[in-house]
Amino acid sequence: xxxxxxxGTRDFLPQEMVRRRYLENRLREVVxxxxxxxxxxxxxxxxELFTLKSGEGxxxxxxxxxxxxDREMTLRPELTAPxxxxxxxxxxxxxxxxxxxxxxxxxxxxxxxxGRFREFWQFGVELIGSEGPDADAEVISLATAMLEVAGIKGxxxxxxxxxxxxxxxxxxxxxxxxxxxxxxxxDDMGLDYYLEEINAPTDLRMKLFGLISLTGSEAISxxxxxxxxxxxxxxxxQILTLLDAYDIDYTIDFGISRGLDxxxxxxxxxxxxxxGAQKQVCGGGSYKLIQLFGGGDVPSTGFGLGFDxxxxxxxxxxxxxxxxxxxxxxxTRINAIPVACKLREYVPVYMDxxxxxxxxQLSYANNIGARYALILGxxxxxxxxxxxxxxxxxxxxxxxxxxIILKLTGESN
Numbered sequence: 147x148x149x150x151x152x153x154g155t156r157d158f159l160p161q162e163m164v165r166r167r168y169l170e171n172r173l174r175e176v177v178x179x180x181x182x183x184x185x186x187x188x189x190x191x192x193x194e195l196f197t198l199k200s201g202e203g204x205x206x207x208x209x210x211x212x213x214x215x216d217r218e219m220t221l222r223p224e225l226t227a228p229x230x231x232x233x234x235x236x237x238x239x240x241x242x243x244x245x246x247x248x249x250x251x252x253x254x255x256x257x258x259x260x261g262r263f264r265e266f267w268q269f270g271v272e273l274i275g276s277e278g279p280d281a282d283a284e285v286i287s288l289a290t291a292m293l294e295v296a297g298i299k300g301x302x303x304x305x306x307x308x309x310x311x312x313x314x315x316x317x318x319x320x321x322x323x324x325x326x327x328x329x330x331x332x333d334d335m336g337l338d339y340y341l342e343e344i345n346a347p348t349d350l351r352m353k354l355f356g357l358i359s360l361t362g363s364e365a366i367s368x369x370x371x372x373x374x375x376x377x378x379x380x381x382x383x384q385i386l387t388l389l390d391a392y393d394i395d396y397t398i399d400f401g402i403s404r405g406l407d408x409x410x411x412x413x414x415x416x417x418x419x420x421x422g423a424q425k426q427v428c429g430g431g432s433y434k435l436i437q438l439f440g441g442g443d444v445p446s447t448g449f450g451l452g453f454d455x456x457x458x459x460x461x462x463x464x465x466x467x468x469x470x471x472x473x474x475x476x477x478t479r480i481n482a483i484p485v486a487c488k489l490r491e492y493v494p495v496y497m498d499x500x501x502x503x504x505x506x507q508l509s510y511a512n513n514i515g516a517r518y519a520l521i522l523g524x525x526x527x528x529x530x531x532x533x534x535x536x537x538x539x540x541x542x543x544x545x546x547x548x549x550i551i552l553k554l555t556g557e558s559n
Contacts, residue, residue, distance in 0.1 A: 154264025187228035199435035221253035234441040236557035242275030277445035300416035305402035365398040471511035
């Protein structure tokens with residue numbers, strides 16, 4: 147019987163892992179230069195952590211289970227809540243702001259489709275303990291810098307929920323949340339129906355629909371004309387001024403709401419071409435979650451990168467390493483072991499463990515795309531040299547081990 151991988155999961159073969167690890171390491175380099183430090187949280191958490199954050203309705207999207215102690219657990223569907231839980235448990239006394247990042251797999255029980263899997267990887271950033279335009283602008287700038295090293299020119303849309311919340315301030319919090327979710331879904335018909343259902347004032351409805359339709363360079367001035375002088379617009383303008391200083395291209399978009407109740411101010415999304423309907427590769431904003439998990443009223447700003455979506459359009463030609471295959475005879479296998487061990491300090495080295503003959507070993511080197519074959523026969527042993535064959539050019543040289551090391555490490559990739 148052949149057992150298949152679970153639906154919505156993937157196997158990554160060696161060549162794909164080379165690409166994934168390469169990009170992962172590039173992203174790690176960027177966040178490190180911006181002063182962010184890595185954290186890791188458990189693969190599974192108490193179910194309550196996510197129902198507190200997103201409500202009981204989220205359970206249908208989770209891989210939840212009861213453990214042997216009859217406790218309700220779930221595989222993590224995202225990383226923000228676990229990091230906030232970790233902060234409350236272990237990091238409240240640390241100097242602020244805390245600049246944290248993570249790269250882990252997450253799990254959601256949803257219908258698999260292009261760009262959406264039941265197991266997926268998220269690269270994310272959380273800036274904890276700093277509130278205001280400077281923190282917001284830094285987080286957005288970091289996100290664009292990370293996409294830049296991935297070779298992705300993203301279409302950045304920036305909004306400010308504080309302005310929408312100002313318009314909705316006369317409504318109950320629960321109603322505000324429902325409206326935000328409808329705005330996030332771009333469901334204008336559903337939004338209009340709901341506003342009518344709750345008897346929202348005509349002035350509120352007019353201002354809300356007018357606001358969420360605003361995009362582009364004149365959106366700020368139009369919002370001011372629509373709502374009058376309110377402090378939230380001034381705060382948003384400060385963020386935009388800082389983004390200009392970072393030399394970042396953006397589109398003002400008051401229709402972004404992220405659809406989650408805990409976002410408080412700035413929100414942003416980045417879209418990339420070549421992904422069809424699932425074109426969003428990054429999303430985030432400023433939020434307050436820590437108080438929900440038993441901590442203080444601590445502001446945070448963060449984002450998540452959809453690593454798997456980025457990999458779908460990530461295009462880079464990686465330079466292969468100078469892989470060496472040792473070619474030996476039955477009588478020289480023992481002699482080859484210390485040579486291989488020394489060379490492995492510098493380059494990948496394969497040794498035959500299949501008892502192949504000389505010709506079969508050379509054929510194997512060719513089949514795996516090795517750059518060099520290093521021949522150690524009886525003649526080489528007696529003369530104290532090795533024969534290095536360049537598999538691309540066919541050129542062979544008799545060299546000492548030190549000369550081979552110098553050649554392999556001195557050549558450019």
